[in-house]
Amino acid sequence: MTKVYHAGEIEVFALRGVDLELYEGEIAVLLGPSGSGKSTLLNIMGGLDRATAGEVHFRDQDLTTFSERQFTRFRRDHVGFVFQFYNLIPSLTAWENVALVTEISSNPMKPEEALEMVGLKDRITHFPAQLSGGEQQRVAIARAIAKRPEVMLCDEPTGALDSKTGVLVLEALSRINEEMKTTMAIITHNAGIRQIAHRVFTFKDGRIADVAVNDQRARPAEVSW
Numbered sequence: 253m254t255k256v257y258h259a260g261e262i263e264v265f266a267l268r269g270v271d272l273e274l275y276e277g278e279i280a281v282l283l284g285p286s287g288s289g290k291s292t293l294l295n296i297m298g299g300l301d302r303a304t305a306g307e308v309h310f311r312d313q314d315l316t317t318f319s320e321r322q323f324t325r326f327r328r329d330h331v332g333f334v335f336q337f338y339n340l341i342p343s344l345t346a347w348e349n350v351a352l353v354t355e356i357s358s359n360p361m362k363p364e365e366a367l368e369m370v371g372l373k374d375r376i377t378h379f380p381a382q383l384s385g386g387e388q389q390r391v392a393i394a395r396a397i398a399k400r401p402e403v404m405l406c407d408e409p410t411g412a413l414d415s416k417t418g419v420l421v422l423e424a425l426s427r428i429n430e431e432m433k434t435t436m437a438i439i440t441h442n443a444g445i446r447q448i449a450h451r452v453f454t455f456k457d458g459r460i461a462d463v464a465v466n467d468q469r470a471r472p473a474e475v476s477w
């Protein structure tokens with residue numbers, strides 16, 4: 253799959269022929285320098301952007317043929333997104349931020365159940381401003397999992413957090429992967445996080461330069477950066 257952005261006269265080759273398959277239930281960590289194409293790939297896999305050429309499949313569905321409406325449906329039904337910044341609504345409590353999603357999903361968890369999965373059962377009535385950065389990110393993760401997505405796409409989920417707080421976020425993701433069998437792709441600049449992955453993809457100049465399989469995976473608590 254390739255992706256070319258057009259900025260005026262200039263063509264930017266963000267992805268120059270990437271072939272990648274995520275296995276059901278795995279954690280894939282995506283590493284690589286700034287500008288190597290990681291976010292572009294994640295956005296295309298999640299139905300937020302379109303490839304310029306090539307194919308993108310989710311199970312038996314071909315995303316390349318999707319209309320905007322089908323993209324919206326696909327994202328709503330199958331994909332949970334987590335970004336570096338939490339994008340919570342400040343005037344809503346943790347419970348209400350998660351409930352926004354459960355109200356439009358077909359088979360959602362209860363908001364309190366999703367918040368319990370990420371260790372925030374006793375914070376459900378708090379507003380974002382009353383929560384630490386790591387807690388806010390865990391609310392964002394609860395919001396992403398509440399619709400029971402098969403795939404979670406996380407773009408630098410610990411990027412704004414210190415190592416100790418980031419570990420709590422990784423523990424929440426790891427628990428979701430184990431208990432809900434959610435397939436995960438995690439972009440990170442914290443190379444230590446590679447140890448929790450089943451497979452590690454290293455990007456360079458819009459290509460996958462290396463794929464490594466972890467025979468021995470570390471628990472999030474054993475990771476630091």
Ligand SMILES: Nc1ncnc2c1ncn2[C@@H]1O[C@H](COP(=O)(O)OP(=O)(O)OP(=O)(O)O)[C@@H](O)[C@H]1O
Pocket residue numbers: 257258259264265266284285286287288289290291292293455
């Ligand atoms: N909307 C856009 N328009 C034009 N160029 C873009 C656009 N989005 C990304 N690019 C370019 O595509 C290339 C890949 O960007 P991408 O964000 O995928 O890299 P990345 O590996 O995720 O980087 P980072 O680690 O800094 O987030 C970069 O050269 C970037 O400048």
